[in-house]
Amino acid sequence: MSGAQRVWALGRGLGTTFGYLFRRRATVNYPEKERPVPERFRGLHILDRHDDGLERCVGCELCQAACPAHCITVEAAENDPERPVSPGERHAWRYEIDLLRCIFCGFCEEACPTGAIQLTPRHDLVGFTRSEFLVDKRWLTVPAPAAPGFPPDRAETGGEGGRRAG
Numbered sequence: 117m118s119g120a121q122r123v124w125a126l127g128r129g130l131g132t133t134f135g136y137l138f139r140r141r142a143t144v145n146y147p148e149k150e151r152p153v154p155e156r157f158r159g160l161h162i163l164d165r166h167d168d169g170l171e172r173c174v175g176c177e178l179c180q181a182a183c184p185a186h187c188i189t190v191e192a193a194e195n196d197p198e199r200p201v202s203p204g205e206r207h208a209w210r211y212e213i214d215l216l217r218c219i220f221c222g223f224c225e226e227a228c229p230t231g232a233i234q235l236t237p238r239h240d241l242v243g244f245t246r247s248e249f250l251v252d253k254r255w256l257t258v259p260a261p262a263a264p265g266f267p268p269d270r271a272e273t274g275g276e277g278g279r280r281a282g
């Protein structure tokens with residue numbers, strides 16, 4: 117390659133580099149800024165409650181049966197009529213999802229007859245150990261409302277950033 121060709125190649129390379137100075141940035145300053153996710157994006161799960169604070173999940177295990185990745189574990193218990201956890205006869209006393217096996221297909225959400233399990237647009241899934249991705253009912257259940265007559269001990273079963281199972 118002659119000297120003139122080298123200078124020409126260098127000039128072209130620098131031209132490409134400087135061209136990017138005036139283009140719109142392709143990256144965002146995550147996590148301070150986030151890109152909006154598509155409308156039908158399926159991210160991390162929640163277990164929802166009714167307006168009165170009772171859990172929507174009735175422990176029917178349909179989500180567990182529908183899950184193609186076998187990553188949901190539900191164990192049901194009878195509700196105490198004096199202090200029901202859910203409006204049904206039973207509630208889920210154990211509910212776990214292994215998020216590392218989940219393929220976020222949304223079948224659990226579709227199978228649920230009460231709208232309890234829902235996939236949200238949240239996608240901030242980070243951790244250092246496998247057990248951090250095995251989430252339990254406390255981690256999944258949305259915070260209870262501070263409704264009059266809602267016992268504080270049951271209000272503690274939900275909450276953002278709750279325990280991971282295992």
Ligand code: SF4
Pocket residue numbers: 182183184185186187188213217218219220221222223224225
């Ligand atoms: S989104 Fe799909 S893979 Fe994940 S827990 Fe629900 S049914 Fe299972």
Ligand code: SF4
Pocket residue numbers: 172173174175176177178179180190208227228229230231232233
């Ligand atoms: S989340 Fe829905 S489908 Fe799964 S056990 Fe609870 S009520 Fe049944």
